[in-house]
Amino acid sequence: MVRMRTMVASAAAVGALALTAGCSAENATETTPSPGGDETPQQLTIGFVPGIASDPFFLAMQQGAEEHAAELGIELIWQGAPDEYSPQSQIPFVQSMITQQVDGLIVVPTDPDALQPSVDEAIAAGIPVATVDTTVTDQSGLVSHITGDNVDGGHLAGVTLAEQIGGSGQVFLMSGSPTATTNTLRQQGFEEALADYPDIELVGIEFANSQPATATSAVTATLIQYPDLAGIFAIDGTSGTGTAAALRNAGVAGDVAFIGYDAYENQVADLQEGVFSALIAQKPGEMAALALDFIVAAINGDTGTIEPNVVMENVVMTNENFAETSVFQYPN
Amino acid sequence: MSSNTRTNRENDSAVAAADEIGGGHEPNSPQGRLKQVLMRQDVILLGVLIAMVAFFTSMNPLFLSTNSLANVLQDWAPVMLLAIGQTYVIITAGIDLSVGSTLGLAGVSGALIIRQLHESAVDPTVAIMLGLLTALVVGATVGLINGLLITRVKLAPFIATLATMGAGAGAILVLTKGVQIAGGPREVVTLGTTRVLGVLTIPLLIVIVILVIAWLVLEQTRFGRWNYAIGSNSFAARAAGINVDLHLIKVYMLSGLMAGFAGMFLYLRLGSGSPTSGSGYELTAIAAVVIGGTSLFGGSGKMSGTVLGAFITTSVLSGLILIGVGPYWQQVVVGVLIAIAVGMQQVGAGKLKRGATSA
Numbered sequence: 001m002v003r004m005r006t007m008v009a010s011a012a013a014v015g016a017l018a019l020t021a022g023c024s025a026e027n028a029t030e031t032t033p034s035p036g037g038d039e040t041p042q043q044l045t046i047g048f049v050p051g052i053a054s055d056p057f058f059l060a061m062q063q064g065a066e067e068h069a070a071e072l073g074i075e076l077i078w079q080g081a082p083d084e085y086s087p088q089s090q091i092p093f094v095q096s097m098i099t100q101q102v103d104g105l106i107v108v109p110t111d112p113d114a115l116q117p118s119v120d121e122a123i124a125a126g127i128p129v130a131t132v133d134t135t136v137t138d139q140s141g142l143v144s145h146i147t148g149d150n151v152d153g154g155h156l157a158g159v160t161l162a163e164q165i166g167g168s169g170q171v172f173l174m175s176g177s178p179t180a181t182t183n184t185l186r187q188q189g190f191e192e193a194l195a196d197y198p199d200i201e202l203v204g205i206e207f208a209n210s211q212p213a214t215a216t217s218a219v220t221a222t223l224i225q226y227p228d229l230a231g232i233f234a235i236d237g238t239s240g241t242g243t244a245a246a247l248r249n250a251g252v253a254g255d256v257a258f259i260g261y262d263a264y265e266n267q268v269a270d271l272q273e274g275v276f277s278a279l280i281a282q283k284p285g286e287m288a289a290l291a292l293d294f295i296v297a298a299i300n301g302d303t304g305t306i307e308p309n310v311v312m313e314n315v316v317m318t319n320e321n322f323a324e325t326s327v328f329q330y331p332n
Numbered sequence: 333m334s335s336n337t338r339t340n341r342e343n344d345s346a347v348a349a350a351d352e353i354g355g356g357h358e359p360n361s362p363q364g365r366l367k368q369v370l371m372r373q374d375v376i377l378l379g380v381l382i383a384m385v386a387f388f389t390s391m392n393p394l395f396l397s398t399n400s401l402a403n404v405l406q407d408w409a410p411v412m413l414l415a416i417g418q419t420y421v422i423i424t425a426g427i428d429l430s431v432g433s434t435l436g437l438a439g440v441s442g443a444l445i446i447r448q449l450h451e452s453a454v455d456p457t458v459a460i461m462l463g464l465l466t467a468l469v470v471g472a473t474v475g476l477i478n479g480l481l482i483t484r485v486k487l488a489p490f491i492a493t494l495a496t497m498g499a500g501a502g503a504i505l506v507l508t509k510g511v512q513i514a515g516g517p518r519e520v521v522t523l524g525t526t527r528v529l530g531v532l533t534i535p536l537l538i539v540i541v542i543l544v545i546a547w548l549v550l551e552q553t554r555f556g557r558w559n560y561a562i563g564s565n566s567f568a569a570r571a572a573g574i575n576v577d578l579h580l581i582k583v584y585m586l587s588g589l590m591a592g593f594a595g596m597f598l599y600l601r602l603g604s605g606s607p608t609s610g611s612g613y614e615l616t617a618i619a620a621v622v623i624g625g626t627s628l629f630g631g632s633g634k635m636s637g638t639v640l641g642a643f644i645t646t647s648v649l650s651g652l653i654l655i656g657v658g659p660y661w662q663q664v665v666v667g668v669l670i671a672i673a674v675g676m677q678q679v680g681a682g683k684l685k686r687g688a689t690s691a
Binding site for chain 1: 392394397399400403406407410501502505508509510511512514515521525598601602603604606607608609611612613649650653654656658659660
C-alpha cells in the first residue's frame, strides 16, 4: 500500500514534469530503437485498451479502430480484460502497454480515479495518451478525451419516448445495474428529460443484473400491475432483450413505445420488426478512429489538428429515419 | 440426525442407513403425530411459502392472476432444473458450482446451432430439436468432465466445478464474443411462451415431468438410496459394494444435463441465447436446495424441500414488483426470507429432537 502510494505520487510528479517539458513525448518515441535501423519512417504501434473485450459496443469500437489503423498504416494492439469491466482487471493491460513501449496509447478507463496512476505513468514514460468513451479525473496530461455522452443519450431516450406517447402516460425504466456508471448516467438523463413532462409518470425502475430473464420477469410483472403502460426505456442490450421477450409474450409488442440503447444487430432486427420504437445509437467506431487520428498527430507533432475534448453525439434510430441511420448499426 | 441413526449407520450397511434417513421417529400419540407433522421441515417451508403468497395477494390480488402465475412459473423452472441436479449432488456431499456457466454455454451453443440451421432453411422443429440435443450434450459433457475431475483426478467437488465454471464462462465468450445469439425461427418463442394447459407451456410441462421422475428416482429407487449412502459415508458405501465413482460421475452428468436443459428453457423464453444468462444462477439453485433443508454436509435432503425452496426464491421478484417494493430492497428481502425459512426449520428440528429424547 505504501509502495503503491509512493509510486502514484512519483508518477504524478513525473507526469507534471513531462507536461512542462512540452515535447518530451516526441523525444521519447524518437529515441525508441528501430529494428531496421534505416531512414524510412518506422511503423507506429498504438495500444488500445477497451473497457472489456467481450462486449458488442467494444467490438464495434475494435472494428472501427482496426479499419482506421489499416488506413493510417499503423499497427494496432487491441487488448482488454476478457469478461469484467473493472479497474482491477483493466490496469494490468495498461501496464503491459507501457512495458511494451507502445508509441501511443488509447484507453477506455473503467474508473476515472483508479486508472489515473497508470495513465500518468504512461505519460511520464513519454507515451501520448488519449481516452475514449470514459475518461480519467485529471485530463491535463491527455492528448484528447473523446467521450460518449450517456446523460445526453438517456435524455434523448426520454424525449423520444415522451414524444412517441404524446406527452402523457405511465412509463417504466428497465435498467441493467444500479452501480454501473453508464447506466446511472443514462438513468439521470432519462429522468431529467421526463421532468419536463408533468403528465408522464415513471411507475418503476428494475435492474436486470445482466440476466435478460430477470428483465423479462420484471417487465411482465409491471405490465400486470400497469396494464395501461405507455412506454418502456431499456437501458442496455441485456435489459432490451429481456424486455422485448416480455412485450412479445404479453402480446403488446408494438403497442407499448419501447426505446432501446445501442444498435446491436439483434436490437436493429427487433426495431425493424416494430418491437422497439426507437434505438439510441452511439458511435463507438468513430470515437476510436478520431482517437487514433489525434494520437498519430501528437506523435508527429502535428498538434494543430487535435481537439482536446470531443463529446460524441448520440443518434436516434427509428424505422422512419432508418435509411439515414442504418450506418450506425454496430458491426456483427 | 440423532445419535440413534448414526449408530445404525455404523453398524449396519450404508444402504440400510440411507433408508433410515428422513424416516424420523415413530409417533406414539395422535397429538405427537400432529406436532411432528407441523415440525417437519417441508411442512414449515410450505407454511412460509403460503404466508408469502397470502401476503403478496393481500397487498395485490393480481399476484394470483393467470399472467402473474405463468410469470412466476417461468422464473421458477430454470432454477428448479438446476436445483434438481444440485439436490442429487449436495446429497452426495458434493457441490456443483459450474451449473450457471453450463446453463449459459449450453444455451448459446443451442442458439448458435438453431440459428445456423434456420439460415440453411432447415425445418424449425428439426432445428429446435437439434439445438436442444446440442444443449443437452454440452451440459452432459461438462458434467462428465466434473465427474472425472472428482473421481479420477481426485479434486474436491468445490475445486473441480469452480474450474469448469470458469472455463465454461470463458468458452461462452469464445463462442459469442459477448454478443447475444438471436436469429432463430419465430417458432422458438412460440414454443417457449404459448400456454397449452392452463398456465403451462410445453417446456414447463417437460420440466414438471423431469421433476416427478427425479423425485421418484431419489426416493424410490436403488440409485436414490445409493445417493444418500454415498453422502452419509462414502467409505461404508464403497465397502457395501456400491461403485461410488461411477455413481458420482452419473450424478454430475445429471446436474450438467439439467443445466443444459435450463439453458434451452431460457433460450425458448427469450428467443435469444445470452452469454450472461447463467451468471449467478448456481447460487440461486444452491440457495433453493439449502432452503429446502438439504444439508451441505451430505446424506440428507428431500426433493419436496427443494421444490418449495425454488418457489420461495423465485416468486419474490414478481411479488415485490406487484406490491411496489423498490428494487434496492429486493435483495435485502430475499436475504431475510432465506434466514427466516432456514431458521424456522432449525427451530423445528431442535424441537423434534428434544421431543424425541423426552419421549
